[in-house]
Every structure is written in structure tokens, then in C-alpha cells.
Amino acid sequence: MPEPGPEEALVHISAAGVCHSDLHLVRGDWAGVGRTLPIGHEAIGVVTALGPGADRWVQVGDRVILGLGGTGGGYWCGTCEYCLSGRPRHCSQSKGIQGTFAEYFSVWAAGLVVLPDSIADSEASLACGGLTAFGAVRKLLDHHIEPGRPIAVIGAAGGLGHYAVQIATAFGYEVVGVDIGVDRLEFVKSLGAARSVGVEEAVEVVQREYGGVAASLVFSAKLAGFRLGLDLLRKGGLFVAVGLPATSEGNFQINPFEFFVKDPTMIYSAVGTVQDMRDLVALAAAGKVRSHVSRTGALSDLGTILDELEVSAYLGRAVITDLSH
Numbered sequence: 192m193p194e195p196g197p198e199e200a201l202v203h204i205s206a207a208g209v210c211h212s213d214l215h216l217v218r219g220d221w222a223g224v225g226r227t228l229p230i231g232h233e234a235i236g237v238v239t240a241l242g243p244g245a246d247r248w249v250q251v252g253d254r255v256i257l258g259l260g261g262t263g264g265g266y267w268c269g270t271c272e273y274c275l276s277g278r279p280r281h282c283s284q285s286k287g288i289q290g291t292f293a294e295y296f297s298v299w300a301a302g303l304v305v306l307p308d309s310i311a312d313s314e315a316s317l318a319c320g321g322l323t324a325f326g327a328v329r330k331l332l333d334h335h336i337e338p339g340r341p342i343a344v345i346g347a348a349g350g351l352g353h354y355a356v357q358i359a360t361a362f363g364y365e366v367v368g369v370d371i372g373v374d375r376l377e378f379v380k381s382l383g384a385a386r387s388v389g390v391e392e393a394v395e396v397v398q399r400e401y402g403g404v405a406a407s408l409v410f411s412a413k414l415a416g417f418r419l420g421l422d423l424l425r426k427g428g429l430f431v432a433v434g435l436p437a438t439s440e441g442n443f444q445i446n447p448f449e450f451f452v453k454d455p456t457m458i459y460s461a462v463g464t465v466q467d468m469r470d471l472v473a474l475a476a477a478g479k480v481r482s483h484v485s486r487t488g489a490l491s492d493l494g495t496i497l498d499e500l501e502v503s504a505y506l507g508r509a510v511i512t513d514l515s516h
């Protein structure tokens with residue numbers, strides 16, 4: 192049983208989402224990241240105790256979502272150049288949330304967002320999957336890609352992509368969802384995408400219909416998805432990388448002449464801020480975003496679930512709904 196420290200809340204976890212990042216961590220896919228970290232970083236639970244000063248943020252009995260908001264959520268300083276410019280992920284004092292595959296988790300209370308009753312425990316994956324998608328879509332506005340413009344979501348049926356399709360549609364973008372296979376493409380259409388298209392015909396369709404998209408959001412954890420994102424882009428478009436392929440996949444390359452001709456703006460987007468999480472919770476409460484949960488299980492099923500995730504056995508997300516065994 193963790194003891195909540197200063198400004199921390201102890202949360203009894205009701206449901207914890209399984210993220211592709213957990214799989215990457217378990218498999219040791221990312222160079223320089225050890226395999227000894229505790230895993231699990233998306234959860235919904237109830238506050239059961241408060242450390243000194245935490246009552247500024249939450250109260251005992253509050254039902255909360257543990258977002259990665261502000262890298263983070265584990266802590267960020269709030270006063271450095273990155274925090275003050277809305278990029279707390281780069282704060283040198285930021286601490287992530289790791290270890291929510293547990294019955295209790297103690298967490299910096301400022302990173303918590305209180306949930307309305309209308310949002311079910313099965314929405315736990317909003318904490319990272321939903322927030323990461325929201326943060327990426329919001330960057331379209333930061334880069335002056337106006338609602339109404341065509342944008343591509345690559346990996347649109349996946350754990351992150353299925354959120355991005357709903358969120359970008361709610362923002363008013365013309366969403367072209369790109370994925371593989373009839374079932375997945377039908378699913379993407381059901382999420383509200385203006386168009387869903389397979390990877391093989393994506394370039395031809397997008398160039399013919401739109402002359403290229405104004406932005407590509409790449410959620411694929413494969414390097415091929417990055418290449419496709421660039422190929423779909425019109426001149427001067429915005430490339431938003433979100434997926435994080437295994438280091439062994441090698442480098443994403445762009446020829447300097449292609450860079451000159453296409454002149455893309457290329458950025459990376461990871462997680463979001465606590466304000467993004469508040470906005471996302473409001474969208475979910477309004478019924479505009481829902482987690483597609485294809486698999487639930489107990490904590491003891493986690494190994495099997497990670498194996499299933501590795502072979503993309505299902506659409507959307509998996510959620511641990513029983514943390515007690």
C-alpha cells in the first residue's frame with residue numbers, strides 16, 4: 192500500500208488500460224529504455240487518501256482519471272520555459288506515471304481530472320490513448336490547419352487512431368482514415384471518418400480526391416506508416432509523428448530534394464497536457480468520443496493480452512477491469 196506524499200493522492204484503481212507502449216517496454220523495443228520499469232500508465236479510480244496539501248486539487252471519494260497529462264501527470268514544475276509554453280513533457284523535473292497495473296497508486300494530485308458519472312470505467316484508455324490522440328489533433332490548430340481541411344489518420348483503427356478519427360471529426364476536419372483490411376476500414380468509417388482507405392490505394396485516392404492532405408497524423412508503430420504519411424501530404428503540409436516504432440526498425444528518411452519540393456512542417460506529438468485531458472473528458476461526456484474496448488480481463492491475463500496486442504488481434508483497446516488477481 193503506497194503512502195501518499197506531499198500533494199499526492201492515493202487512488203484505488205478500478206480499471207487500467209493496456210497501451211502499446213507497455214508492450215514496447217516489456218519487449219525492450221526502445222534503445223536506452225530499460226526493461227525494469229513498472230508498467231501501466233492509464234487508469235480510472237477513486238481517491239481514498241490524500242497527502243499534505245493535495246486537497247487543493249481533489250477530495251477523498253472523487254472518481255478520477257490518471258492522465259499522462261503534462262508528460263507527466265507524475266509531476267511537472269510549472270515554471271520552466273517548457274512548462275510555461277505549454278510543453279511540460281520537456282520539463283527537466285517531469286515525472287511520468289508508471290505502474291498502474293496495481294490496486295493502489297499514489298500520484299501527484301494536480302495531474303488528476305475528476306470524471307463525471309457518465310464516463311464509465313471502461314474509458315480508462317482515454318488516459319493515454321485518448322489524450323495522445325487529442326494532443327496530436329490539437330497541434331493541427333497550433334499549426335493553422337483549419338477545421339474543414341482534409342487530414343489523414345494513419346493507423347486509424349488502432350488503439351490511438353480510433354480516438355484521433357473521432358476527435359478530429361468532432362473538431363470539424365475532413366478525416367481520411369488509413370488502415371489495412373476490410374473489417375478495420377469499416378470500423379474507421381463507423382467512427383465518423385469522411386473516408387476510409389486501405390494503405391495500398393491511399394496515395395492514389397488521396398492525391399486524386401484532395402491533391403494531398405493538409406496534414407498527416409501518423410499513429411503507426413511501423414516505419415512504413417511514416418513513409419506513407421509523407422507521401423499523402425500536399426506541398427507545405429504538416430506531418431505529425433505520434434507512433435514510436437521499435438529502434439530496430441531503423442531510421443525515417445527524407446531526401447533533401449524531396450524536402451525542398453514538398454517543404455513539409457514535421458513535428459512529433461506525445462501525450463498532452465492536463466488541460467487537454469479536461470477538454471477530452473468534456474468531449475467524452477458530450478458523447479463525441481468513446482473508447483472501443485475489444486478485450487477486458489483480470490491482471491493475471493496481462494501477459495496474454497500483450498501477446499494479442501503484438502499481433503493486432505483486435506480493434507481499439509484492451510482494459511484490465513479486475514486489478515485484484
Ligand SMILES: [Zn+2]
Binds near residue numbers: 267271
Ligand atoms: Zn517545468
Ligand SMILES: [Zn+2]
Binds near residue numbers: 210212232319320
Ligand atoms: Zn500509453
